[in-house]
Amino acid sequence: MTHRRTHALIWIWTLFVVAVVYLPIACGALASFNKSRYFGFPVKAYATDWWEKTLDSIEIGMIVRNSILIALLVTVLSVLIATFGALAFARYDWKGRRLYQKLIMLPIFFPQPVLGLAMLLGFSAVGIQTSWMTAVFAHLVWVVPVVTLVIAIQVYGFDPSLEEAAIDLGCSRLQVLREVTLPLLWPGIWSGMLFAFLLSWSNFPLSLYTAGADSTIPKWLYAKMVAGYTPMVPALGTMATLGAAALLLTGGLVGILVRRRTAS
């Protein structure tokens, strides 16, 4: 049957593309376990030296702390802003909604290096010294629209009559939010949080221009790639990747468990 053959071809193509997608990540991991300073394949001797050096480095410890701090702040702030943003996007019918829906997409469609430079200009025009704090703000500008869309998808599946019922039963606006709206939107908010953290964690172009003298993991890696390669570059890159994978995995599992629990 031609149908089955097409499906087999689609499977093969997809698996091939997945393999290509992960190939460079695997190459990085391979290079980080290479004993000698310069990479050569096939690897002659494997060692965990560079991993140990990376973990021991004080400079890298500081950079990792910066990255975590920025990502955590971005997560909290962006979810706060984007939850309301998503309600405005998908729940309420209001006058400026169509325009708002379109405007919120603009930062997503905007090239990040140019956005980063524009913000650098803006900061310098009003005389703000760039540091990790300005990087948090810059990340927010890009992450909040993305998280708004992620949560909005959940809001579309939400029945507004439940909120109205609660109001008719005498709930205050705050009570409705706490008892009805947020519990129903929780899965979307949870994925939004994961997105926010991971997008900030891996962001390079915005951090490059808006973090000033403070460095983040992607920024440090880039500096070393351009000048002064050491196997600590693939080692730290692989660590950052594994960290993201672990977070995504636990985040996904927690989400599934919580959903099962509330369902039962």
Add this chain to the structure above:
Amino acid sequence: MADLTIVQHAEAPREERPARRLSAGALCALPVIGLLALGFAAPLVAILGYSVATPRSFDVFRSFTLENFAALFDPTNTVWLSFLWSCGFALLTVALLAVIAYPIAYGLNRVFGRASAFISVLFVFPLFVSENVRLYGWVLFYIKNGVLDGTLKWLGLNGGPEVLYTPGITLFGMLYTYLPFMLFPMTLGLALVPRDLVDAARDLGAGRLFIWREIELPLAMPGILIGMLLTFVLAIGATAEAKILGGQSIIVISHDIEIAFTYSQNWPAGSALAVLVTFFIGALTLFALSKLDLDRMLGRR
């Protein structure tokens, strides 16, 4: 779930609310609008301000001249070459990715069944790995004595081709980086195609090509268009691919902007260029978005 504790408050008197000036929706949108006004619109105003400042100065909002724009359109300026490279590569990226992603998007909707959630995650995850880490992985793959070269030599062959630091590898890097941005809108778009419609057409004797051209493609178009637009716009702004993989064998437009800001310390010139790129992208994006119904795309699944 909606807790039944709300019943307890049934007795509470409904307070008379003062007439609010803003509706609930506008109120909810306020923080986002505030953020984007400060973090997105204001920097663009700053760029606009710098673009009309005296060249090679920092006299923002204090001087006015169109010299920076005039310099861009000067025929001796090679900036249009960067712009052409960027546009050409972005168009190629869009065209090739449409072909690469379509079978996968179709598979995610129709073929993979229960596995499709997992496969989607496999395609999302690389977005959470910094793009320079992934691109550097390709350098390790293609470099002399790298994974490809080493494997071929080990097999007794001549070794890998020297593809690194060429325009071709830059295009490859762009295809690699922007695949998810084409794939997911396309998948959403294909999900909008009602299955029974396709079945009905088939029952009535329509051929597969006919079904694809007359039913699937038109109904999935909003998603495909968003994917193409997103990919095009991001590819126009791409720099990391040309820098890390391409070894600056070609200079793309965002790189020109960066050079003006960093090496040549000519902020007004860089701003003028950024303003042009911004207008180009903004006009394109708003035009395309005005044709699309976002409620329908994101809501109905």
